[in-house]
Every structure is written in structure tokens, then in C-alpha cells.
Amino acid sequence: DSGVTQTPKHLITATGQRVTLRCSPRSGDLSVYWYQQSLDQGLQFLIHYYNGEERAKGNILERFSAQQFPDLHSELNLSSLELGDSALYFCASSVVGQRDSGYTFGSGTRLTVV
């Protein structure tokens, strides 16, 4: 157990629907990062939150949004889902300034859009 909890582990939904992925960071970590892993795009950074504030955006579609709550858990909202959104979505957390352990990843949420 990495200490980063992602739910659900698997999600199957239809095109056009909206889903919410949840992440609880490791205790003490203020930063949460979301990554998408797909067969054609590989691992891509989506968005970074630090202590409730958005810090950086990567290749995140406008149909996707995220937030980090006061208890530091984060949610990634995916709407108007398309077949191409099927992917493994990772959340990772880190302590700012921690240099040599990178990020701790959760086990991911595997989203299948049918």
C-alpha cells in the first residue's frame, strides 16, 4: 500500500456520461498530481494541486476538471466522455521539497468508456 488511495479501481461507463475519480494523498503530502496513461499517448500530466490551489495544468481537456478539498483529497471530473478517454488515471502525491523519492502513485483508476 503506497499510502495514496484512489477510488474506484475500475469504472465502466457509456459515452456522453460524466464520472468522478477520487484520490486521497499520502498523509502529510500537500501536492496532488493527476496523470493519464493511454495506449496511444503514454503517460501524460494532467493537473497539479497544492494545498487546495491549482498550480499547473498539462494536457487536460476542457471536458475535464479537478479540485482539491480542504482535507486535501482531490477529485478529477470527466464529462461528455468519449471512447478515447478510456485510460488508466493515476493520482500521485508528494511533499514539496522532497527530492529523491519523486511521487507516490496510487494504484490508478481504470476507466473504460463503451
Next chain:
Amino acid sequence: AQKITQTQPGMFVQEKEAVTLDCTYDTSDPSYGLFWYKQPSSGEMIFLIYQGSYDQQNATEGRYSLNFQKARKSANLVISASQLGDSAMYFCAMITSGSARQLTFGSGTQLTVLP
């Protein structure tokens, strides 16, 4: 912009032998960190080893070592005494001081350890 290149889509190694997984990187930032992650078939991302751009010595973590050649911009992962459980996808990744701590990943290398 940062870029990580892993040129070996797949590698095979005999159990108990050593194997080197290649990684080259490109960045104009003088301060950066390089990581290797392991992703077994179950999907989770497992941190293996880290090398900072200013570190004088190559990083080692148990059976993992990082062959860091700064002038060549390479950061190859060496796994000694391979085990069947090492069969997985391996990703090289980088952060830079200018990248807001976001990781840039390579395309990965699928390692298969043969009995």
C-alpha cells in the same frame, strides 16, 4: 521543453543476469531530477530510483543502479541479478526546476525475465 526517450520497446533477460534499460533525456534546465518507475501488469507505478543533476555519484538502491552520464544526457537503469518478479514495464521520467514539478515520462520498456 523536456523530453525522455526510451528506445527499447521490449527487452528479454535470463534470470540471475544483469540488464540495462536505456534512457536519454533532453532539457535546457541545469537543475533536473531523473526517476525510474516500475509498472507490473497489475498497473501500479512503483518508484525505483532517483538521480539529481548535481549528484556526484550514481544512485543505487539495492539491485537497481542508475548509470548517469550527464554529458551524454543518459540515465540508464541497471538491474542486477534479475528475478522473475522484475518482469514489468519500466519508465524513465524527469522533472526540472522549470516544470512545476510535473513528471515527463518516456514511452517505457517492457522487460521480460526468462527462467
